[in-house]
Amino acid sequence: MTKEPSRSTAPIIRVQDLRKKYGQFEAVKGISFEVYPGEIFGLLGPNGAGKSTTLEIMETLREKTSGKVQIAGFDLDADPSAIKRIIGVQLQASGYYPGLNLIQLLELFAGLYNRAINPMDFLALVDLKEKAKAKFKDLSGGQKQRFSIATTLINEPQIIFLDEPTTGLDPQARRNLWDLIAGIRAKGTTVILTTHYMDEAEVLCDRVAIIDSGKIIALASPDELIDQLVATGFERPKEVKRANLEDVFIHMTGKALRRDV
Ligand code: ADP
Ligand code: MG
DSSP, rough: OOOOOOSSSSSSSSEEEEEEEEEEEEEEEEEEEEEEEEEEEEEEETTTSSSSHHHHTTTTTSSSSSEEEETEEEEETTTTHHHHHEEEEEEEEGGSSSSHHHHHHHHHHHTTTTOOOOHHHHHHTOOGGHHHHHHHHSSSSHHHHHHHHHHHTOOOOEEEEEESSSTTTTTTHHHHHHHHHHHHHHHEEEEEEEOOOOHHHHOSSEEEEEETTTTTEEEEEEHHHHHHHHTTTOOOOOOSSOOOOOHHHHHOOOOSSSSOO
Protein backbone atom coordinates (compact mmCIF):
# COMPACT_ATOMS: atom_id res chain seq x y z
CA MET A 1 0.00 0.00 0.00
CA THR A 2 1.28 3.46 -0.83
CA LYS A 3 2.58 5.49 2.04
CA GLU A 4 2.59 9.19 1.61
CA PRO A 5 5.03 11.43 3.42
CA SER A 6 3.15 14.46 4.66
CA ARG A 7 5.40 16.26 7.10
CA SER A 8 5.80 19.51 5.21
CA THR A 9 2.56 20.92 6.63
CA ALA A 10 1.45 21.74 10.16
CA PRO A 11 -0.06 18.97 12.28
CA ILE A 12 -3.80 18.46 11.99
CA ILE A 13 -3.91 17.00 15.51
CA ARG A 14 -1.84 18.08 18.51
CA VAL A 15 -2.16 16.25 21.82
CA GLN A 16 -0.08 17.62 24.71
CA ASP A 17 0.34 15.96 28.11
CA LEU A 18 -3.10 14.35 27.98
CA ARG A 19 -4.26 12.68 31.18
CA LYS A 20 -7.41 10.79 32.08
CA LYS A 21 -8.34 9.54 35.52
CA TYR A 22 -11.22 7.18 36.25
CA GLY A 23 -11.59 7.83 39.98
CA GLN A 24 -8.15 7.20 41.46
CA PHE A 25 -7.00 5.14 38.47
CA GLU A 26 -5.01 7.03 35.86
CA ALA A 27 -5.73 5.34 32.51
CA VAL A 28 -3.85 7.91 30.37
CA LYS A 29 -0.69 9.24 31.97
CA GLY A 30 0.42 12.37 30.16
CA ILE A 31 0.74 11.48 26.49
CA SER A 32 1.77 13.83 23.67
CA PHE A 33 1.75 13.29 19.93
CA GLU A 34 1.01 15.01 16.64
CA VAL A 35 -0.73 13.73 13.54
CA TYR A 36 -0.13 15.21 10.09
CA PRO A 37 -2.76 15.75 7.39
CA GLY A 38 -3.23 12.71 5.18
CA GLU A 39 -1.54 10.30 7.57
CA ILE A 40 -2.78 6.95 8.73
CA PHE A 41 -1.72 7.13 12.36
CA GLY A 42 -1.97 4.06 14.59
CA LEU A 43 -2.40 3.85 18.35
CA LEU A 44 -1.06 0.41 19.19
CA GLY A 45 -1.13 -1.36 22.48
CA PRO A 46 -2.47 -4.26 24.49
CA ASN A 47 -5.99 -4.32 25.94
CA GLY A 48 -6.40 -1.72 28.66
CA ALA A 49 -3.51 0.43 27.42
CA GLY A 50 -5.71 3.52 27.08
CA LYS A 51 -6.26 3.58 23.30
CA SER A 52 -10.05 3.94 23.31
CA THR A 53 -9.95 6.50 26.11
CA THR A 54 -7.51 8.62 24.09
CA LEU A 55 -9.57 8.24 20.93
CA GLU A 56 -12.85 9.10 22.64
CA ILE A 57 -11.36 12.25 24.17
CA MET A 58 -10.23 13.41 20.71
CA GLU A 59 -13.71 12.56 19.40
CA THR A 60 -15.20 14.91 22.07
CA LEU A 61 -17.13 11.93 23.49
CA ARG A 62 -15.21 11.68 26.78
CA GLU A 63 -13.96 14.32 29.23
CA LYS A 64 -10.24 14.57 29.76
CA THR A 65 -8.73 15.17 33.19
CA SER A 66 -6.00 17.50 31.92
CA GLY A 67 -3.86 18.31 28.91
CA LYS A 68 -4.37 20.11 25.64
CA VAL A 69 -5.96 18.78 22.45
CA GLN A 70 -6.17 20.74 19.20
CA ILE A 71 -7.84 19.36 16.11
CA ALA A 72 -7.60 21.21 12.79
CA GLY A 73 -6.74 24.35 14.72
CA PHE A 74 -9.71 24.08 17.08
CA ASP A 75 -9.14 23.73 20.80
CA LEU A 76 -11.07 20.85 22.35
CA ASP A 77 -12.07 22.88 25.41
CA ALA A 78 -13.02 26.05 23.55
CA ASP A 79 -14.67 24.67 20.43
CA PRO A 80 -15.82 21.03 20.65
CA SER A 81 -18.73 21.61 18.27
CA ALA A 82 -16.36 22.85 15.54
CA ILE A 83 -14.35 19.67 16.02
CA LYS A 84 -17.47 17.50 15.80
CA ARG A 85 -18.28 19.01 12.42
CA ILE A 86 -14.99 18.06 10.78
CA ILE A 87 -14.46 14.56 12.17
CA GLY A 88 -16.03 11.19 11.40
CA VAL A 89 -16.62 8.81 14.28
CA GLN A 90 -17.37 5.12 14.11
CA LEU A 91 -20.26 4.35 16.45
CA GLN A 92 -20.66 1.13 18.37
CA ALA A 93 -23.03 -1.32 16.64
CA SER A 94 -25.59 -0.83 19.41
CA GLY A 95 -26.13 2.71 18.14
CA TYR A 96 -27.97 1.50 15.03
CA TYR A 97 -31.77 1.36 15.05
CA PRO A 98 -32.62 -2.31 14.51
CA GLY A 99 -35.75 -1.74 12.43
CA LEU A 100 -34.06 0.29 9.69
CA ASN A 101 -32.27 -0.96 6.59
CA LEU A 102 -28.90 0.37 5.44
CA ILE A 103 -30.37 3.08 3.19
CA GLN A 104 -32.66 4.28 5.98
CA LEU A 105 -29.80 4.30 8.47
CA LEU A 106 -27.63 6.40 6.15
CA GLU A 107 -30.53 8.82 5.60
CA LEU A 108 -30.97 9.07 9.35
CA PHE A 109 -27.28 9.89 9.86
CA ALA A 110 -27.35 12.39 6.99
CA GLY A 111 -30.29 14.08 8.70
CA LEU A 112 -28.32 14.37 11.92
CA TYR A 113 -25.56 16.11 9.98
CA ASN A 114 -28.07 18.15 8.02
CA ARG A 115 -26.69 16.84 4.73
CA ALA A 116 -28.47 15.74 1.57
CA ILE A 117 -26.78 12.56 0.40
CA ASN A 118 -27.41 9.72 -2.00
CA PRO A 119 -27.18 6.64 0.26
CA MET A 120 -26.29 4.39 -2.69
CA ASP A 121 -23.11 6.41 -3.29
CA PHE A 122 -21.97 5.65 0.24
CA LEU A 123 -22.91 1.98 -0.03
CA ALA A 124 -20.96 1.80 -3.31
CA LEU A 125 -17.89 3.25 -1.59
CA VAL A 126 -17.83 0.33 0.83
CA ASP A 127 -19.05 -2.29 -1.66
CA LEU A 128 -22.44 -2.81 -0.02
CA LYS A 129 -24.90 -1.79 -2.74
CA GLU A 130 -26.31 -5.31 -2.84
CA LYS A 131 -27.14 -5.04 0.86
CA ALA A 132 -29.01 -1.73 0.57
CA LYS A 133 -32.28 -3.22 1.88
CA ALA A 134 -30.68 -5.43 4.55
CA LYS A 135 -30.76 -4.73 8.27
CA PHE A 136 -27.46 -4.04 10.00
CA LYS A 137 -27.84 -7.09 12.26
CA ASP A 138 -28.05 -9.39 9.23
CA LEU A 139 -24.64 -8.32 7.87
CA SER A 140 -21.44 -10.34 8.33
CA GLY A 141 -18.69 -8.99 10.57
CA GLY A 142 -16.75 -7.46 7.69
CA GLN A 143 -19.87 -5.94 6.18
CA LYS A 144 -20.81 -4.39 9.53
CA GLN A 145 -17.40 -2.78 9.78
CA ARG A 146 -17.57 -1.49 6.21
CA PHE A 147 -21.02 -0.03 6.83
CA SER A 148 -19.88 1.70 10.00
CA ILE A 149 -16.96 3.20 8.07
CA ALA A 150 -19.42 4.50 5.45
CA THR A 151 -21.33 6.27 8.23
CA THR A 152 -18.14 8.08 9.30
CA LEU A 153 -17.85 9.63 5.83
CA ILE A 154 -21.31 11.25 5.59
CA ASN A 155 -20.20 14.72 6.71
CA GLU A 156 -17.12 14.62 4.42
CA PRO A 157 -14.81 14.74 7.42
CA GLN A 158 -11.16 15.82 7.36
CA ILE A 159 -10.32 13.16 9.93
CA ILE A 160 -11.87 9.78 10.74
CA PHE A 161 -11.37 7.81 13.94
CA LEU A 162 -11.57 4.01 13.83
CA ASP A 163 -11.39 1.98 17.04
CA GLU A 164 -10.15 -1.55 16.28
CA PRO A 165 -11.79 -1.66 12.85
CA THR A 166 -10.65 -5.21 12.08
CA THR A 167 -10.91 -7.00 15.41
CA GLY A 168 -12.72 -10.32 15.02
CA LEU A 169 -12.63 -10.39 11.21
CA ASP A 170 -11.28 -13.24 9.05
CA PRO A 171 -8.15 -12.64 6.93
CA GLN A 172 -10.01 -11.79 3.70
CA ALA A 173 -12.27 -9.31 5.44
CA ARG A 174 -9.29 -7.74 7.23
CA ARG A 175 -7.34 -7.22 4.01
CA ASN A 176 -10.44 -5.88 2.32
CA LEU A 177 -10.82 -3.36 5.11
CA TRP A 178 -7.15 -2.35 4.80
CA ASP A 179 -7.79 -1.57 1.13
CA LEU A 180 -10.86 0.46 2.06
CA ILE A 181 -9.01 2.48 4.71
CA ALA A 182 -6.04 3.07 2.38
CA GLY A 183 -8.50 4.24 -0.30
CA ILE A 184 -10.13 6.73 2.09
CA ARG A 185 -6.71 8.14 2.94
CA ALA A 186 -5.78 8.31 -0.74
CA LYS A 187 -8.64 10.80 -1.14
CA GLY A 188 -6.98 13.03 1.47
CA THR A 189 -8.73 12.04 4.70
CA THR A 190 -6.56 11.70 7.78
CA VAL A 191 -7.13 8.38 9.58
CA ILE A 192 -6.49 7.63 13.25
CA LEU A 193 -7.00 4.00 14.15
CA THR A 194 -6.34 1.69 17.06
CA THR A 195 -5.25 -1.89 16.68
CA HIS A 196 -3.47 -4.64 18.52
CA TYR A 197 -2.51 -6.37 15.28
CA MET A 198 1.08 -5.51 14.46
CA ASP A 199 0.87 -6.86 10.90
CA GLU A 200 -2.00 -4.47 10.28
CA ALA A 201 -0.08 -1.50 11.64
CA GLU A 202 2.97 -2.42 9.57
CA VAL A 203 1.00 -2.55 6.32
CA LEU A 204 -1.35 0.35 6.92
CA CYS A 205 0.13 2.98 9.23
CA ASP A 206 2.58 5.74 8.27
CA ARG A 207 3.45 6.25 11.93
CA VAL A 208 2.45 4.53 15.13
CA ALA A 209 2.46 5.35 18.82
CA ILE A 210 2.89 2.30 21.02
CA ILE A 211 0.93 2.79 24.24
CA ASP A 212 1.42 0.68 27.33
CA SER A 213 -0.32 1.33 30.65
CA GLY A 214 -1.32 4.84 29.62
CA LYS A 215 2.10 5.97 28.39
CA ILE A 216 3.59 6.29 24.91
CA ILE A 217 6.67 4.09 24.91
CA ALA A 218 7.57 4.55 21.22
CA LEU A 219 6.50 6.81 18.37
CA ALA A 220 7.84 6.47 14.81
CA SER A 221 7.13 4.81 11.48
CA PRO A 222 6.96 1.01 11.57
CA ASP A 223 10.18 0.82 9.51
CA GLU A 224 12.02 3.16 11.88
CA LEU A 225 10.94 1.12 14.90
CA ILE A 226 12.08 -2.10 13.23
CA ASP A 227 15.43 -0.50 12.26
CA GLN A 228 15.91 0.73 15.84
CA LEU A 229 15.33 -2.76 17.17
CA VAL A 230 17.68 -4.35 14.64
CA ALA A 231 20.34 -1.73 15.51
CA THR A 232 20.37 -3.05 19.08
CA GLY A 233 21.60 -6.37 17.74
CA PHE A 234 18.19 -8.02 17.87
CA GLU A 235 17.76 -11.07 15.69
CA ARG A 236 14.79 -13.34 15.33
CA PRO A 237 15.44 -16.64 17.05
CA LYS A 238 14.64 -18.66 13.93
CA GLU A 239 15.53 -18.18 10.29
CA VAL A 240 13.02 -15.75 8.83
CA LYS A 241 10.33 -17.63 6.94
CA ARG A 242 9.60 -16.52 3.41
CA ALA A 243 5.88 -16.88 4.04
CA ASN A 244 3.68 -17.37 7.06
CA LEU A 245 0.55 -19.39 7.74
CA GLU A 246 -1.68 -16.47 6.86
CA ASP A 247 -0.02 -16.31 3.43
CA VAL A 248 -0.80 -20.02 2.99
CA PHE A 249 -4.40 -19.47 4.04
CA ILE A 250 -4.90 -16.52 1.70
CA HIS A 251 -3.12 -18.33 -1.15
CA MET A 252 -5.38 -21.36 -0.79
CA THR A 253 -8.69 -19.66 -0.10
CA GLY A 254 -8.18 -16.63 -2.33
CA LYS A 255 -8.06 -12.94 -1.69
CA ALA A 256 -11.39 -12.36 -3.41
CA LEU A 257 -14.29 -11.24 -1.30
CA ARG A 258 -16.61 -13.98 -0.19
CA ARG A 259 -20.32 -13.45 -0.40
CA ASP A 260 -20.26 -13.49 3.38
CA VAL A 261 -17.31 -11.20 3.91
P1 ADP B 1 -7.83 0.10 25.40
O1 ADP B 1 -8.77 0.72 24.45
O2 ADP B 1 -6.40 0.35 25.08
O3 ADP B 1 -8.10 -1.37 25.59
P2 ADP B 1 -9.24 1.70 27.39
O4 ADP B 1 -8.98 3.11 27.04
O5 ADP B 1 -10.54 1.14 27.02
O6 ADP B 1 -8.03 0.79 26.83
O7 ADP B 1 -9.05 1.51 28.95
C1 ADP B 1 -7.89 1.94 29.64
C2 ADP B 1 -8.04 1.62 31.12
O8 ADP B 1 -9.07 2.41 31.67
C3 ADP B 1 -8.42 0.17 31.38
O9 ADP B 1 -7.76 -0.26 32.56
C4 ADP B 1 -9.91 0.24 31.59
O10 ADP B 1 -10.34 -0.79 32.45
C5 ADP B 1 -10.07 1.60 32.24
N1 ADP B 1 -11.37 2.20 31.93
C6 ADP B 1 -11.87 2.45 30.70
N2 ADP B 1 -13.08 3.04 30.77
C7 ADP B 1 -13.37 3.16 32.09
C8 ADP B 1 -14.46 3.71 32.83
N3 ADP B 1 -15.51 4.25 32.21
N4 ADP B 1 -14.39 3.67 34.18
C9 ADP B 1 -13.32 3.14 34.80
N5 ADP B 1 -12.25 2.61 34.17
C10 ADP B 1 -12.26 2.63 32.84
MG1 MG C 1 -10.23 -0.12 23.26
